[in-house]
Every structure is written in structure tokens, then in C-alpha cells.
Amino acid sequence: MGLLDARISNRNVLVTSVDNVMNWARLSSIWPMGFGLACCAIEMMATNASNYDLERFGIFPRSSPRQSDLMIVAGTVTMKMAEKVVTLYEQMPEPRYVLSMGSCSNCGGPYWNHGYHVLKGVDRVIPVDVYVPGCPPRPEALIGGLMKIQELIRMEGIGISRQEALKKLAEKSVDPQQVIDQARRATA
Amino acid sequence: MQELGKAELNATRIIRQDDNRVVIEKDLDTEYMVLSMGPQHPSTHGVLRLECITDGEVVVEAEPYLGYLHRCFEKYCEKVDYPGIVPYTDRMDYLAGMNTEFAYCIAVEKLLDIEIPRRVEFIRVIVAELNRIASHLVAIGTYGIDLGAFTPFLFCFRDREHILNLLEWISGARMLYNYMWIGGLSYDVPADFKKRVAEFITYFKPKVVELFQLLTENEIFVKRTKGIGIMPADVAINYAWSGPMLRGSGVKWDLRRNDPYSIYPELDFDVPVPDGKFSDVGDSLSRHLVRALEIDESLKIIEQCLDKMPEVEGFNSRAAIPKRIRPKAGEVYARAENPRGEVGFYIVSDGKSTKPLRCKARSSCFVNLSAMKDLSKGQLIPDLVAIIGSIDIVLGEVDR
Amino acid sequence: MDNGMEEAGNSMSAAVQQSKAAFDIIKRQFGPAVSEFDDNPTMPFFEVLDLSKWVEIALFMRDDVRLKFNYMACLSGVDYMEQEMLGIVCNFESIDKFTHRIAVKVKCQRDGGSIPSVSCVWHTANWHEREAYDMYGMTFEGHPDLRRILCPEDWTGFPLRKDYQVQETYHGIKVPY
Numbered sequence: 001m002g003l004l005d006a007r008i009s010n011r012n013v014l015v016t017s018v019d020n021v022m023n024w025a026r027l028s029s030i031w032p033m034g035f036g037l038a039c040c041a042i043e044m045m046a047t048n049a050s051n052y053d054l055e056r057f058g059i060f061p062r063s064s065p066r067q068s069d070l071m072i073v074a075g076t077v078t079m080k081m082a083e084k085v086v087t088l089y090e091q092m093p094e095p096r097y098v099l100s101m102g103s104c105s106n107c108g109g110p111y112w113n114h115g116y117h118v119l120k121g122v123d124r125v126i127p128v129d130v131y132v133p134g135c136p137p138r139p140e141a142l143i144g145g146l147m148k149i150q151e152l153i154r155m156e157g158i159g160i161s162r163q164e165a166l167k168k169l170a171e172k173s174v175d176p177q178q179v180i181d182q183a184r185r186a187t188a
Numbered sequence: 189m190q191e192l193g194k195a196e197l198n199a200t201r202i203i204r205q206d207d208n209r210v211v212i213e214k215d216l217d218t219e220y221m222v223l224s225m226g227p228q229h230p231s232t233h234g235v236l237r238l239e240c241i242t243d244g245e246v247v248v249e250a251e252p253y254l255g256y257l258h259r260c261f262e263k264y265c266e267k268v269d270y271p272g273i274v275p276y277t278d279r280m281d282y283l284a285g286m287n288t289e290f291a292y293c294i295a296v297e298k299l300l301d302i303e304i305p306r307r308v309e310f311i312r313v314i315v316a317e318l319n320r321i322a323s324h325l326v327a328i329g330t331y332g333i334d335l336g337a338f339t340p341f342l343f344c345f346r347d348r349e350h351i352l353n354l355l356e357w358i359s360g361a362r363m364l365y366n367y368m369w370i371g372g373l374s375y376d377v378p379a380d381f382k383k384r385v386a387e388f389i390t391y392f393k394p395k396v397v398e399l400f401q402l403l404t405e406n407e408i409f410v411k412r413t414k415g416i417g418i419m420p421a422d423v424a425i426n427y428a429w430s431g432p433m434l435r436g437s438g439v440k441w442d443l444r445r446n447d448p449y450s451i452y453p454e455l456d457f458d459v460p461v462p463d464g465k466f467s468d469v470g471d472s473l474s475r476h477l478v479r480a481l482e483i484d485e486s487l488k489i490i491e492q493c494l495d496k497m498p499e500v501e502g503f504n505s506r507a508a509i510p511k512r513i514r515p516k517a518g519e520v521y522a523r524a525e526n527p528r529g530e531v532g533f534y535i536v537s538d539g540k541s542t543k544p545l546r547c548k549a550r551s552s553c554f555v556n557l558s559a560m561k562d563l564s565k566g567q568l569i570p571d572l573v574a575i576i577g578s579i580d581i582v583l584g585e586v587d588r
Numbered sequence: 589m590d591n592g593m594e595e596a597g598n599s600m601s602a603a604v605q606q607s608k609a610a611f612d613i614i615k616r617q618f619g620p621a622v623s624e625f626d627d628n629p630t631m632p633f634f635e636v637l638d639l640s641k642w643v644e645i646a647l648f649m650r651d652d653v654r655l656k657f658n659y660m661a662c663l664s665g666v667d668y669m670e671q672e673m674l675g676i677v678c679n680f681e682s683i684d685k686f687t688h689r690i691a692v693k694v695k696c697q698r699d700g701g702s703i704p705s706v707s708c709v710w711h712t713a714n715w716h717e718r719e720a721y722d723m724y725g726m727t728f729e730g731h732p733d734l735r736r737i738l739c740p741e742d743w744t745g746f747p748l749r750k751d752y753q754v755q756e757t758y759h760g761i762k763v764p765y
Contacts, residue, residue, distance in 0.1 A: 039282035049345035063230040428712035520630040548664035
């Protein structure tokens with residue numbers, strides 16, 4: 001509660017909108033379903049562990065899809081597994097998000113060319129919100145992807161569809177070079 | 189009262205009462221249940237599906253269904269040239285990438301019949317053993333978390349991060365390295381390498397003792413794994429088990445000793461085989477114990493290599509790599525001791541092309557898992573989790 | 589296979605000589621059912637010519653006191669496209685008794701070919717033969733449970749054959765890139 005106390009030091013009335021509070025509550029406790037398939041699963045486990053601790057963001061992995069609101073598809077999805085992915089996605093209650101981690105679930109990865117049994121991208125079967133590239137992505141990259149999901153949740157609101165929120169997020173994205181230059185100018 | 193008949197399956201008794209009535213008495217009606225520990229499960233170490241037929245809590249049979257991570261490795265081997273296969277071998281057993289690359293490189297080097305520089309051999313052994321320690325840490329940590337012990341997982345991953353930092357410093361990647369090339373290495377080690385690895389060893393040795401006290405000597409852990417999933421030695425050999433699985437059943441068989449490759453003949457290390465004092469020979473605790481004790485042996489090997497490694501001025505680790513890798517016509521089956529067992533490569537070359545004609549990866553986990561149907565008979569469902577954890581499977585290798 | 593460096597001419601390394609000695613015992617027992625010994629330095633092997641004797645040879649190799657090949661390291665399927673044949677290559681070793689090792693090749697017809705199964709002799713062959721069937725399509729007579737193991741049950745085609753074409757869709761999902 002430290003942040004709140006700093007903001008409302010001498011006021012005891014907080015004026016905000018329902019959307020803001022709901023979004024803030026949702027993004028501060030995203031519970032992913034640990035859907036680790038292959039090598040990216042190990043990096044996801046390493047991100048959960050003590051060095052790159054994910055629990056400080058409120059992210060705590062759940063085993064069951066019924067209790068989670070984010071599905072991190074970490075690893076290669078094969079044809080045999082594709083229908084099970086859809087089943088698991090449909091078991092998740094709304095609002096649900098999907099983060100595709102690693103090249104294999106983005107687009108088939110290193111197996112795109114001759115992999116007859118590999119699904120070339122998990123977005124062929126379920127809708128994906130954020131893609132994290134890498135093979136495997138570093139834990140910092142995964143945390144960046146999760147922060148992108150948090151920004152997406154911030155764009156949401158009652159009555160706004162997911163498509164509109166994604167569009168708002170894409171418009172809001174800034175060129176990283178701009179951010180770096182701005183920071184340099186501020187400290188110079 | 190006269191009992192006329194009895195049916196065992198649902199405990200039915202047919203009785204003629206004293207007043208000549210025939211009465212059918214039934215006890216609890218039971219039947220077998222098919223339970224699918226499906227592809228998504230926190231304890232199956234990946235996408236493995238176990239179809240368990242259970243009689244209450246006792247498993248009658250648990251059959252593994254594979255293929256959920258079949259990534260067409262062998263098809264890629266026929267379409268990509270020899271050096272290009274190395275990243276795919278990494279992704280087979282992604283926890284022990286260096287060891288799988290090692291096995292592949294010695295197979296192709298046997299076909300090519302080339303000589304590897306001594307410094308390259310030493311560096312290969314050092315990174316392979318570092319990766320073996322990292323892999324065993326994951327095995328031990330996830331075994332603990334399967335059985336409900338969350339803390340050893342965090343300890344193991346904290347120490348694993350140090351190893352991954354070292355390997356990233358050498359090769360550029362944390363997990364999937366593409367470091368060992370056929371005939372050499374992609375880069376030589378940096379200047380301070382020996383100092384940093386020695387520092388790591390000094391840091392890590394007391395942590396191994398701590399891990400032992402935390403998990404292996406923990407009474408709950410011992411009670412959950414002792415006597416579970418016993419596999420006699422001759423059956424294990426018939427199932428072609430290898431590595432810690434075979435050593436856990438009491439057979440002293442280590443490919444670094446029995447079929448040595450690289451510079452292992454010059455190194456002095458023990459092959460730990462449990463003798464039945466702390467655990468029953470062939471049970472899950474023995475297999476876990478082999479992995480825990482092997483970490484010490486790997487540290488010994490790394491220390492010896494650091495002492496013996498030759499310093500070469502202006503060393504080029506790519507010097508012995510042929511310009512074009514086109515082996516003569518022939519075939520080879522070569523193997524290396526991975527943390528999970530024997531990983532072998534059967535490579536057929538037709539002498540004309542730069543791509544193999546056939547490259548089969550003999551994976552340790554595939555073979556180890558094939559005994560699951562027999563191991564699971566008569567176990568309780570929680571014990572099934574303990575058995576799978578002790579087999580230490582990595583689905584990337586099982587399904588290739 | 590450890591330091592199999594070939595010296596000049598026909599001299600064989602110690603490992604290949606051990607394999608040859610083991611092969612001689614098999615040849616004396618089975619005569620025309622097995623081929624001659626191929627003493628290449630990387631993987632010495634022989635071929636089983638009479639398929640009906642394969643299980644008998646396997647039992648002999650495992651149980652004979654001079655051989656004791658109790659460890660089947662690997663069983664790989666191979667596609668011999670030019671000869672229109674499919675085959676398997678098995679690598680054997682003896683654990684704890686002797687140090688010899690040897691490889692065996694068994695071939696069959698490409699279309700509808702069948703090889704007797706040795707899963708009753710070495711239990712590890714069970715899954716290896718299922719994988720060979722899945723990837724190449726040759727059947728194994730006497731196998732207790734011959735079905736696909738890596739690809740889905742309703743996959744069409746045998747992927748590792750040289751003339752394999754990927755199917756366009758699987759259950760409505762597009763397969764190629």
C-alpha cells in the first residue's frame with residue numbers, strides 16, 4: 001500500500017473511474033496457466049524462480065486452466081497437441097489472454113521448413129495477444145512480454161472489445177529509440 | 189443359510205435363506221476407472237500423457253502416450269547439412285544441450301576420422317560436465333516440487349543460474365548453445381575462464397551439502413521414494429536402461445568408463461552405485477541418490493580439467509574444422525554419457541553429399557520411459573508421480 | 589569403436605576383432621542364414637538373410653554363454669530407396685560379461701514388407717519397432733502392440749520415407765508453413 005499512501009497523503013477521497021480500478025486490480029495479479037511444452041518452459045520456470053522472480057509482479061503459476069487468466073504457450077505446438085491447446089483455451093474463464101513465448105509458438109520456429117508434425121504458429125488455432133520472440137527468449141524478454149500484457153489490460157474497459165484494446169495498444173507503442181533519446185536528454 | 193455362489197468382481201453373494209428364499213447380496217460395487225494424466229499436467233515434466241487404469245487408488249496399468257512434442261528431428265537431419273544439425277541436437281534434450289552436441293560431434297568425427305586439438309577436448313569436457321551439473325539440479329529441483337517440496341526448487345535454480353551465466357559468457361546463449369562444432373568449438377573460452385570456474389566450484393561445494401541436507405536426507409522425501417518403483421538389474425538391462433537409471437539398479441555401467449571417448453580415460457572420478465544402505469537397490473531413491481552424488485564427481489572432473497588444460501598462444505578453436513564436411517561412405521553408431529543415460533547417433537553417409545543419408549538419435553529418455561508400463565503395476569497414484577520424477581524425462585528427447 | 593584407427597592394409601583394431609570373434613560363433617551356428625562379416629572400422633555388422641530365423645538368432649545372441657548380448661543399444665529403421673527395400677539396423681552390446689559389440693541388419697520389401705519382431709527377446713525393442721513402423725511402414729510380425737507411437741493415430745503416410753509428401757491439412761488445421 002506504499003504507493004497509495006504516497007499519493008493520498010493529505011486527501012482521503014480518491015476519484016477515479018471503475019475501468020481504472022478494475023484494470024489495475026487485474027494487471028497486478030495475472031495468474032498464468034503454466035503451459036510449458038518444450039525448452040521455453042524451462043526459461044519460464046527460471047523466470048518464476050528466485051533470480052528473475054515473477055511473483056513480485058503478482059504472477060503466480062497455476063496448474064489448472066479453470067483458475068488462470070493468462071496462457072503462456074511456451075514451446076513447440078505439434079499437430080497432436082493442437083486440439084488439446086484449443087480445449088485448454090476454451091476451459092479458461094473470461095477475461096483471458098494468450099502470450100506466445102518463443103519462435104516455435106510464434107511461427108513454427110526452427111521447424112518451419114521441414115517439420116511435418118509442427119504447428120506453424122499457435123495463432124493458427126487460438127487468438128494470441130502478445131508475441132515474445134526468441135529461441136528461447138531470455139527471462140527479461142518474457143518479463144517484457146508480460147508487461148506488454150499489463151499495458152494491454154490497462155487499455156481495456158467495460159464495453160471495449162479485445163480487438164479495440166489491441167488496436168489502442170499498437171497505437172500507443174513508441175519507438176524504443178525515442179524513449180532512449182528522451183531519457184538521455186533528461187539526464188544530460 | 190447356504191451360500192450358492194460368489195462372484196469376486198463386484199463381491200456378490202447368492203444365498204438361500206432359511207425360509208427357502210434366494211437372496212442376492214452385494215457389497216460395494218467397484219469397477220476399473222480410466223484416468224488420463226493428460227498432456228498438460230504439472231508433474232509429468234512436459235507433455236506426456238499417461239493413461240492409467242486404476243482400481244480405486246491402485247494403478248493396474250499406466251501406459252505412456254508419446255508424440256506430443258514430436259518435432260521431426262530425423263527428417264531435418266536428411267534435409268540440413270552436417271554442421272546445421274547441431275542446433276537441432278541442442279533442442280532434443282534442452283536441459284543438457286552440450287552433452288547431446290558432444291555425442292553428435294564425436295559420431296561425425298568418427299566418420300570423418302579427424303584429430304581434435306587437445307585444448308578443445310578439455311574445454312568440451314568442462315562445459316559438458318557443467319551442463320551435467322545444471323541438468324541434475326533441474327532434475328532434483330523438479331523432483332522435489334513434484335513431491336511437494338517447493339524450497340529445493342528455488343535453491344537449485346539459484347545455483348543453476350550461476351552455471352548458466354558461465355555458459356552464456358562462453359557461448360553466447362543460456363540454454364541452447366550451438367557451441368560444439370564438428371571438429372572444434374565455435375569460440376575459444378575467454379581469458380578469465382579458469383579463474384571464474386574455480387570461483388564457482390568454491391562457491392558451489394557447500395551448496396551441494398546443503399541440498400543433501402535439505403532434500404535427500406529429509407524424512408518425508410525418503411518415505412515417499414524409498415521402495416517405490418523397484419527395477420531389478422537384469423530387467424533394467426533388458427529394457428536397455430542406461431545412465432543413472434541403470435546405476436540406480438546396482439549395475440556399475442558408465443560410458444565414460446566402459447566405452448570412453450574424448451579425454452575421459454585420463455581423468456580420475458568415481459562411478460557412484462548405491463549399495464542398499466540408505467535406499468533399496470533399484471528404487472526411486474537410489475536413482476535420485478545417483479544423480480545427487482554425480483554432482484560431486486562432475487566437480488572433481490572439472491577441477492582436474494582446469495589443472496590439465498594446455499594453454500596455447502593464439503589458439504583458434506575452428507582450426508581443425510574441415511572446410512566442407514563430406515564424410516566418406518559409411519555408417520557409425522557413437523554414443524556419449526548424457527545426464528539421463530546413453531545418447532547415441534546412428535549416422536549413415538553416402539559419401540557424395542554434405543547431408544546425412546540417415547541420422548537416428550537414440551535417446552535415453554525414450555528407452556527409459558518404455559519400462560513405465562511394467563514399473564507402474566500395483567503402485568498408488570501418488571507413487572506414480574514419484575516414479576516419473578525419478579526417471580527424469582525430458583520430452584524433447586523422448587519425442588525428438 | 590573406441591580407438592578404431594585402421595592401420596595399413598587389412599589389419600583390424602582390437603574392437604573389430606572382438607566383433608569378428610563373436611560373429612564367427614554365430615556363423616558357425618546359423619551358416620547360410622547370415623551374411624559375411626563387414627569389418628569396417630566404424631560399425632562392424634552382419635546381415636540376416638533368412639528372415640524366418642531372425643528371432644532364433646536373436647535368442648542365440650542373447651542367451652549363448654560365449655556371446656551374452658543382453659543390451660540392445662538401438663534399433664533404427666532405414667529406407668534403402670535404390671534397392672526398393674526397408675530395413676532395420678540393431679546395435680548390440682554385452683554388459684558386465686564381455687566387451688564385444690556388434691550390429692545386425694535385417695531388410696525387407698518396401699511395399700508390405702514384414703520383419704519378425706524381437707520384442708520378446710529384448711523388451712526395449714517394443715517401442716523401437718513401433719517407432720520404425722510409424723516412420724517407415726514396415727510391419728513387425730509377432731509384435732504385441734503395433735501402432736503409431738510418435739505421429740497421431742490417424743496420420744497418413746510414413747514420414748521418414750524418402751518419397752514422403754506432407755499432407756495439406758490435419759483435422760482442419762493447415763500443416764505446411
